[in-house]
Amino acid sequence: MFAMCTDPDSLTQLDWMLCYLTTGKHMGLYYAFGTVLLLLALTAPAALLLGFGGAMAARSHFPPLSWLGKAYMAVVRGVPDIAFFLFFVIALDQLFELVRHKVKCPDWDTEIWQGSDFVVCPAAKLPLATSPQWVHDTYSFLIAVLTFAIVFGAFAGNVLYGAMRAVPRGQVETAEAYGMTRGQAFRRVIVPQMWVYALPGLSNLWMVLIKSTPLLFLLGLQDIVYWARELGSTQTPRFTAYPHGDWRMWYFLFLLVFYLAFTKLSEVVLGRLMLRLTRGQATLGGETQRKAAA
Amino acid sequence: MKKLILTTAALALMGTFAAAQDVVRMGTEGAYPPYNFINDAGAVDGFEIELGNELCARAGLTCEWVVNDWDSIIPNLVSGNYDTIIAGMSITDERDEVIDFTQNYLQPQPSAYVGLTDDAALIEGTVAAQVSTIHAGAVAASGATLLEFSTPDETIAAVRGGEADAVFADKDYLVPLVEASGGELTFIGEDVMLGGGVGMGVRESDTALKDTMNAAITSMKEDGSLNALIVKWFGEEAPLF
Known part of the structure; x- marks a missing residue:
């Protein structure tokens, strides 16, 4: 990156460090931080949306829909994350390819499952083998977002379901007394008030989601933990201009600081949000705020 | 109608041409120098990368490198995430039951x-x-x-x-x-x-690719370029062909 970096052996410690930390390999690590943040930014709203849908379905008066919502939450919450990530992603990918195969290659005559091989026609591959590598990376990233969203959506659904039931019954009865329909009462009374009950559970989920991002590597994405392990491993002078011993401890220490700082920041932001949401609510927090203002 | 047939024939020809320029995705571990590793620039490097690129050039294929964890390198091959494993993998009977190997490109090491x-x-x-x-x-x-x-x-x-x-x-x-x-x-x-030499892993159903790669490896063995590559990465004492 810098001109002086062409001959690392001649450099003093500080310059050497500067050159070392800006190698192309390290760029992979910095890039992976972006991937993790983007994953969080996309997964959180997607999971909330899925959770909201699941909770609404579970509350439905139409039994099959209610069963579906409840089954989604019960099944996904009960399966260990790691099993879900290993099984579900391959299954989902194969399902997509199978559907495309049926549509695009109706004349294909060989078996799709040959022993342990899964073979669809080249046009049905997802992404196509001819696509550049970034398309493959984006595809696995989106699959990862989808998987995370489904897993965390189930937890969020359960939290929201509980929060909807926690809104005092009297509020809904008053709404009905004013002649609001069930849907109107839900939209105008329950949804605006449920967040204060949901937030503690949701903020927990957000913390767990932050900590789960290293599972990305299971999905074939090179995340920050992969790069920390790769960069920290012993490098011998024959294969690198920057040989060093086992530095994994330092890289993992850096990750530790990153995760702690990130969760701390989240705590502060969520704390403020909670303060904002409790204003005027018939909860202990809301009451304290009212008294302090009076 | 004649035009239609001509166009179809032209398309079919283009189809076979495209097949000759196929993209083959090569799976490797990227953590086992000198076989394969990630260099300072962040790209895959090593004996197998040089070998793989040469084999692809000889077979007229376009090759893309994919880095994958060693643990899941065989499952991801059979489910089609990439087409070959070229990661210092020794040819063994247990592995041969699940995937196929080309002829060895390294003697038992x-x-x-x-x-x-x-x-x-x-x-x-x-x-x-x-x-x-x-x-x-x-x-x-x-x-x-x-x-x-x-x-x-x-x-x-x-x-x-x-x-x-x-x-x-x-x-x-x-x-x-x-x-x-x-x-x-x-x-x-x-x-x-130990082992029966190192070969390239391919899906059992992928006999066409296996034959192509076998032919390319044979041609590299015959003109001595494989031996030169082995000496470059493994030194003079490495067992040659």
């Missing part, structure tokens, strides 16, 4: 034990090896206590940290580490010849 002292008793104690390798299998069969790790680097760290008495791995992987350790690490006992 010497494997060796490394520990903190040259004490033959160490290799009967606790020995570290990478999971699902011929080395792990050999340690388990030798009666020593096997300690498995998912990356080769962790096996070395285990010896340095005293968790294991010795590590068993390909000698070519160990030599640079022993050299760079400044006397901390040392080879124990004699080299061991």
Whole structure:
């Protein structure tokens, strides 16, 4: 990156460090931080949306829909994350390819499952083998977002379901007394008030989601933990201009600081949000705020 | 109608032309120098990368490199995430039941034990090896206590940290580490010849690719370019063809 970096052996410690930390390999690590943040930014709203849908379905008066919502939450919450990530992603990918195969290659005559091989026609591959590598990376990233969203959506659904039931019954009865329909009462009374009950559970989920991002590597994405392990491993002078011993401890220490700082920041932001949401609510927090203002 | 047939024929011809320029996705581990590793620039590098690129050039294929964890390198091949494994994988009967191998592009390579002292008793104690390798299998069969790790680097760290008495791995992987350790690490006992040589893994159903790669490997063996590549990455003493 810098001109002086062409001959690392001649450099003093500080310059050497500067050159070392800006190698192309390290760029992979910095890039992976972006991937993790983007994953969080996309997964959180997607999971909330899925959770909201699941909770609404579970509350439905139409039994099959209610069963579906409840089954989604019960099944996904009960399966260990790691099993879900290993099984579900391959299954989902194969399902997509199978559907495309049926549509695009109706004349294909060989078996799709040959022993342990899964073979669809080249046009049905997802992404196509001819696509550049970034398309493959984006595809696995989106699959990862989808998987995370489904897993965390189930937890969020359960939290929201509980929060909807926690809104005092009297509020809904008053709404009905004013002649609001069930849907109107839900939209105008329950949804605006449920967040204060949901937030503690949701903020927990957000913390767990932050900590789960290293599972990305299971999905074939090179995340920050992969790069920390790769960069920290012993490098011998024959294969690198920057040989060093086992530095994994330092890289993992850096990750530790990153995760702690990130969760701390989240705590502060969520704390403020909670303060904002409790204003005027018939909860202990809301009451304290009212008294302090009076 | 005639026009239609002509267009169809032209398209069919273009189709076969496109097939000749097929993209083959090559799966590798990227953590096992000199076989394959990630260089300072962040790109895959090593003996197998140079070999793979040359094989693809000879076969008229476009090759894309994919880095994948060793643990899941075979499952991802059979489910079609990439088309070949070229990751220092020795040809064994167990692996041959699940995937197919091309002919070997490396002779059986010497494997060796490394520990903190040259004490033959160490290799009967606790020995570290990478999971699902011929080395792990050999340690388990030798009666020593096997300690498995998912990356080769962790096996070395285990010896340095005293968790294991010795590590068993390909000698070519160990030599640079022993050299760079400044006397901390040392080879124990004699080299061991293990495995049936290293080959490229392909799906059992993918016979066309296997034949193409076999032909390319044969041509590299015949004109001596494979031997030159082996000497470049593994040194003069490496077993040649």
